[in-house]
Amino acid sequence: MTVFYKLQKTTGGLPINSKMKVMPVRQIAVDFESLAQKISVGTTFSSADLIGALEALKEAMIAELKEGGRVHLPGLGYFSLSIKGEVYQDAKTQRYRLRSPRIRKIKFLPERSLMKRLADTHFANVGSTSSTSKPLSEMEIDNALRLLFAQQQVLTVGQLQDYLHLRHTFAYRLVKNLEMKGKIRNIGSVHRKIFVPGEALNIPSE
DSSP states (O other): OEEEEEEEEOOSSSOTTOOEEEEEOOOOOOOHHHHHHHHHTTSSOOHHHHHHHHHHHHHHHHHHHHTTOOEEETTTEEEEEEEEEEEEEOTTTOOEEEEEEEEEEEEEEEOHHHHHHTTTOEEEEGGGOOSOSSOOOHHHHHHHHHHHHHHOSOBOHHHHHHHHTOOHHHHHHHHHHHHHHTSEEEOSOSSSOOEEEOGGGOOOOO
């Protein structure tokens, strides 16, 4: 098990003496169905039991976070909300107030025990490797596309290359193949391609 990273030149926001910054290379996200199958092996829980439990846990966490609570999952860590909005000073009272408060993000603070379990993680620089350790299956590529399009409306070749940790030439061959299969559709130009989901990717409409 290896975490891949790459080094990039800093573009600001970091100390002057930090000429390079470390960027983790995102791998394909593992969905809970896959995790449930692994957990169910050697336990009395079925995949359906685990998926149902996660759904119940999710709803309970949402309810607690909406009440301003801090959710603690033993062995993992703490979840809490970060709030943003427009801070202004009331003309009459001179007190500071917040206009249009909303959720900025969900903060996660890992437990020390979790960090200790991760302390022996192996790291590798993508600059010293040629490509992904094993060929990606069509299902893995489709799942990666669905996840990326769930996070953003359009996709570029470079973004897919970085996400899947691919060689430059292989990334372009993969994109051409995906276009031919109707998995992605180019809405940009011939020389500057920008992709949206194709009909063959079967992304359910909201």
